[in-house]
Amino acid sequence: MNLQELVEPDRVHKRVYTDQSIFDREMTQIFERVWVYCGHDSQVPQVGDYHAVTIGRQPMVMIRGKDRQIHVLHNRCPHRGVQLCGNQRGNVGSALVCSYHAWSFHLDGRLRSVPLPRGYDGTRMTADNPDCSVKRAARVDAYRGFVFASLSATGPSLLEFLGEAKVAFDDMCDRSPVGEVEVVPVCHRVIQHSNWKFFMENQLDALHPSVTHQSTGAAAGRIEQQIKEATGAAPLYYHYLSAFASKFEQWDAVQTINFPRGHGILKAYMGLRPQDPDTRAHEALLVQAYGAEQTEAYLSRGIHHVLVYPFLSVQSPLQQLRCLRPIGPGKTLSEIWHFRLKGAPEAIYRRALWYYNLVNSPATMVNADDLENWTKGQWGLESDGGDWVSFHRNFGDDTEDRGVSEAVMRNQFRAWSQYMAETGNAGDASAAHVRR
Amino acid sequence: MADPTELAPTDDAPAVRLAQEIVQEIVIEGGGDAGVGALAIAPDHTPRAATASPRPAPLRAAAPDEAALREIEQFLYRQSELLDRKLWHDYIELFADDGIYWMPVAPEQTEWEGSPSIFAEDRSMMQVRMGRVSHPTAWSQAPMWATNHVIGNVVIESGSPDGWVVRSRFHMMELRRDTVRHFGGTYRHALVRERGLLKIRLQRVDLFNAQAPYDYVLQVWV
Numbered sequence: 001m002n003l004q005e006l007v008e009p010d011r012v013h014k015r016v017y018t019d020q021s022i023f024d025r026e027m028t029q030i031f032e033r034v035w036v037y038c039g040h041d042s043q044v045p046q047v048g049d050y051h052a053v054t055i056g057r058q059p060m061v062m063i064r065g066k067d068r069q070i071h072v073l074h075n076r077c078p079h080r081g082v083q084l085c086g087n088q089r090g091n092v093g094s095a096l097v098c099s100y101h102a103w104s105f106h107l108d109g110r111l112r113s114v115p116l117p118r119g120y121d122g123t124r125m126t127a128d129n130p131d132c133s134v135k136r137a138a139r140v141d142a143y144r145g146f147v148f149a150s151l152s153a154t155g156p157s158l159l160e161f162l163g164e165a166k167v168a169f170d171d172m173c174d175r176s177p178v179g180e181v182e183v184v185p186v187c188h189r190v191i192q193h194s195n196w197k198f199f200m201e202n203q204l205d206a207l208h209p210s211v212t213h214q215s216t217g218a219a220a221g222r223i224e225q226q227i228k229e230a231t232g233a234a235p236l237y238y239h240y241l242s243a244f245a246s247k248f249e250q251w252d253a254v255q256t257i258n259f260p261r262g263h264g265i266l267k268a269y270m271g272l273r274p275q276d277p278d279t280r281a282h283e284a285l286l287v288q289a290y291g292a293e294q295t296e297a298y299l300s301r302g303i304h305h306v307l308v309y310p311f312l313s314v315q316s317p318l319q320q321l322r323c324l325r326p327i328g329p330g331k332t333l334s335e336i337w338h339f340r341l342k343g344a345p346e347a348i349y350r351r352a353l354w355y356y357n358l359v360n361s362p363a364t365m366v367n368a369d370d371l372e373n374w375t376k377g378q379w380g381l382e383s384d385g386g387d388w389v390s391f392h393r394n395f396g397d398d399t400e401d402r403g404v405s406e407a408v409m410r411n412q413f414r415a416w417s418q419y420m421a422e423t424g425n426a427g428d429a430s431a432a433h434v435r436r
Numbered sequence: 437m438a439d440p441t442e443l444a445p446t447d448d449a450p451a452v453r454l455a456q457e458i459v460q461e462i463v464i465e466g467g468g469d470a471g472v473g474a475l476a477i478a479p480d481h482t483p484r485a486a487t488a489s490p491r492p493a494p495l496r497a498a499a500p501d502e503a504a505l506r507e508i509e510q511f512l513y514r515q516s517e518l519l520d521r522k523l524w525h526d527y528i529e530l531f532a533d534d535g536i537y538w539m540p541v542a543p544e545q546t547e548w549e550g551s552p553s554i555f556a557e558d559r560s561m562m563q564v565r566m567g568r569v570s571h572p573t574a575w576s577q578a579p580m581w582a583t584n585h586v587i588g589n590v591v592i593e594s595g596s597p598d599g600w601v602v603r604s605r606f607h608m609m610e611l612r613r614d615t616v617r618h619f620g621g622t623y624r625h626a627l628v629r630e631r632g633l634l635k636i637r638l639q640r641v642d643l644f645n646a647q648a649p650y651d652y653v654l655q656v657w658v
Binding site: 241 | 473474476477478480539541542549550551552553554555556560561563564565566567568569570571572573574575576578579647648649650651652653654655
């Protein structure tokens with residue numbers, strides 16, 4: 001299969017969304033090589049706390065060691081292969097003990113003991129043989145409390161990988177007067193019956209909201225207006241929904257910014273910096289902590305969300321993120337998390353919570369229609385009704401950050417092609433196509 | 437020439453050896469705990485904590501108010517029928533003016549405001565949801581879609597002439613396109629009487645599979 005024939009500058013072949021062998025190659029070339037989000041530091045506060053996480057096709061655990069470091073291990077006993085942690089989250093105490101033959105391991109994965117060890121005398125299974133310890137992720141690193149792991153020993157560092165997309169975590173944490181967030185210990189999991197790329201493309205697609213989400217935007221706008229007429233002002237969270245129903249021209253004015261490695265930003269459009277007493281109290285705390293000038297620099301970042309390609313959408317101004325775990329060419333699990341700004345007023349958390357509950361919960365009034373689109377999209381691409389997916393809008397000028405431009409998808413596929421090439425180090429060459 | 441039907445003389449030595457080898461020699465002790473199995477390896481292996489779940493409130497006096505119970509049951513049945521028939525307006529009318537529909541994430545949660553929730557809606561937000569699913573471009577409403585609720589295990593937790601707190605169980609099957617999904621859980625209704633009619637002040641819905649993966653989403657109240 002020649003992948004280069006499947007991805008052209010202005011269109012891609014449907015097979016990149018539907019073909020099992022291409023999906024398998026994405027797993028080995030992309031998801032099991034790049035830095036993948038494992039979770040937040042605050043998810044595993046105590047020694048022995050673990051959280052299960054899938055990296056590519058690999059079941060892993062993120063676990064807090066005795067040394068307080070976070071380790072990311074394959075969830076597999078090196079003896080006979082049985083998974084060591086049986087739940088999505090929990091605490092293993094001072095050691096990982098296999099439920100089958102009681103091989104035990106330190107929390108960093110090193111072999112601790114086996115029952116009746118003399119049975120291994122004279123065999124190759126000696127305590128110093130790495131095959132006797134739990135296999136670790138090749139690299140683990142964190143940025144501002146957000147933990148990532150890479151299953152490849154080589155490649156860019158976490159900060160090199162994130163590049164300018166690291167602003168996702170800065171924009172979130174800098175809104176806390178102590179510069180930190182902590183996780184809200186709830187993870188909504190929603191299955192998308194579509195290829196993971198549908199979600200990534202959709203996140204920076206500013207033409208779709210007023211079409212896909214018109215019903216919700218119009219309904220919310222009507223009630224928002226009624227409340228305004230009755231009481232003078234409607235709560236901000238109505239605007240979270242009503243903003244979707246705006247004219248095409250307004251969406252074209254909303255900008256996207258494309259970065260190397262497929263990352264990108266959809267700029268702000270919801271008016272998330274109102275001047276109510278809660279906001280002013282929050283800003284006063286930030287001024288106390290950082291000074292007026294720095295606070296202004298932090299709060300004037302106009303971000304709606306940041307995309308870390310190929311798996312993460314971070315809505316930094318509302319402290320939430322969605323992380324993709326691809327299951328198959330036509331099936332993707334999304335994990336949805338919310339964070340609290342440490343030291344910020346409760347009202348600021350509650351304001352963001354409305355977005356989490358209305359837009360990102362499993363009863364979402366927004367993603368209901370996205371998921372419907374992506375399901376139908378997957379079916380369409382699995383058919384023989386056509387071979388190509390068109391990304392021609394504003395083709396030829398990928399330096400212009402028009403909201404509705406399909407430059408976003410073209411940028412993502414430049415990174416994809418480089419990752420999928422045998423030794424490609426995605427991002428480096430594609431930088432030339434991107435402004436800045 | 438040997439007669440092929442004649443049996444060859446057998447060497448019974450291996451069978452004898454096996455019989456000798458499998459004579460039972462050891463009886464192991466059972467029933468140990470500390471110092472046995474995985475606990476011998478890691479004595480501080482985390483104990484299995486009981487799942488944190490609030491104890492159900494004790495039921496009211498053994499003999500419930502039969503007339504009240506019948507009225508409440510009929511109210512709950514009607515509510516589920518309005519849902520299944522997609523009579524959203526009439527459904528919302530079952531709620532008091534300050535009524536709340538709340539589906540928390542976990543049973544330990546106690547406050548509908550300020551908690552991560554699946555649904556947390558007052559009547560205005562319920563109007564938004566109704567407006568959305570009734571809109572001509574609610575694309576996700578195009579496929580065949582139906583629900584079927586069954587309510588049971590109705591018990592009165594507490595009551596006064598002005599209102600009741602009622603717990604019940606529900607099962608809901610949902611058909612969407614060609615797929616059936618199954619949901620179940622507990623309702624807890626705080627009911628008040630307004631101008632002679634029962635109204636919902638707070639309906640709490642604890643979905644028993646609230647934190648399982650959702651194959652697609654929930655478009656309307658359960």
